[in-house]
Amino acid sequence: MVTLLYFARLREALGTANEEIALPESVIDVATLREALLSRGGAWAQELAASRPVRIAVNQAMAAAETPVTDGDEIAFFPPVTGG
Amino acid sequence: MTVRIQTEDFDVGVEVATMRRDNPAIGAIATFTGVVRDVNEGDSVSEMSLEHYPGMTEKSIEEIVGQARARWRVIDARVVHRVGVLKPTDQIVLVVVASAHRGDAFAACEFIMDYLKTRAPFWKKERTPEGSRWVDARATDDLAAERWRLKG
Numbered sequence: 001m002v003t004l005l006y007f008a009r010l011r012e013a014l015g016t017a018n019e020e021i022a023l024p025e026s027v028i029d030v031a032t033l034r035e036a037l038l039s040r041g042g043a044w045a046q047e048l049a050a051s052r053p054v055r056i057a058v059n060q061a062m063a064a065a066e067t068p069v070t071d072g073d074e075i076a077f078f079p080p081v082t083g084g
Numbered sequence: 085m086t087v088r089i090q091t092e093d094f095d096v097g098v099e100v101a102t103m104r105r106d107n108p109a110i111g112a113i114a115t116f117t118g119v120v121r122d123v124n125e126g127d128s129v130s131e132m133s134l135e136h137y138p139g140m141t142e143k144s145i146e147e148i149v150g151q152a153r154a155r156w157r158v159i160d161a162r163v164v165h166r167v168g169v170l171k172p173t174d175q176i177v178l179v180v181v182a183s184a185h186r187g188d189a190f191a192a193c194e195f196i197m198d199y200l201k202t203r204a205p206f207w208k209k210e211r212t213p214e215g216s217r218w219v220d221a222r223a224t225d226d227l228a229a230e231r232w233r234l235k236g
Contacts, residue, residue: 005137007135007137007205007207008135008207008209008218009207009218053221057137057140057205060137060139060140060143060144061140061143062144062203076137076140076205078137078205078207079207079218079221080202080220080221081201081202081203081204081205081206081207081221082206082207082208082218082219082220082221082222083134083136083165083176083177083200083201083204083205083206083207083208084118084165084176084177084197084200084201084204084206084225
């Protein structure tokens with residue numbers, strides 16, 4: 001199982017702040033996880049489309065498309081940050 | 085080093101005095117205070133709410149301060165960032181950097197702020213006469229952070 005977190009605009013658009021899912025076999029890294037979520041369709045397909053500026057963190061550190069994802073990870077999806 | 089995320093306001097004077105008292109080697113203290121404005125992108129803003137990613141926020145700011153310490157002579161640093169509902173004229177963020185001399189304090193303070201803007205997981209949602217909207221990230225903030233790569 002992995003924990004998925006969604007923040008800000010993504011949390012609102014997807015209608016959820018967090019969920020636990022079993023990792024599909026196709027998922028090995030951030031890119032394949034994003035693809036798996038995108039295939040849910042609807043708001044997921046819209047918000048996680050490649051053209052959208054989504055940032056992804058694995059275990060609370062900024063990740064790249066090729067960052068590995070494994071069981072027990074905490075993966076967060078969010079828009080570009082706007083603090084300060 | 086101190087990093088605090090809080091809903092309550094902060095007192096710049098108290099934060100600076102606390103730091104100064106702790107170390108007689110300090111010769112310069114630079115502070116930056118971010119404040120909520122009543123206008124953004126041409127629309128009036130009556131209120132904003134700040135959301136963050138607990139855990140990652142603290143980690144990312146500590147990492148940014150660590151990078152500043154690796155580049156400049158920093159004796160102590162403190163970052164306080166507010167979350168929750170804020171109104172125009174409210175303070176949002178405070179960065180305090182203490183060094184022996186002003187050059188290090190000024191540079192490290194600006195660096196920390198520029199990196200915080202583009203790397204720390206906070207998101208602003210503002211209320212305008214047309215309704216609530218998420219604030220878009222600014223390209224100018226990316227450029228401000230980027231220029232530190234070029235400087236020695």
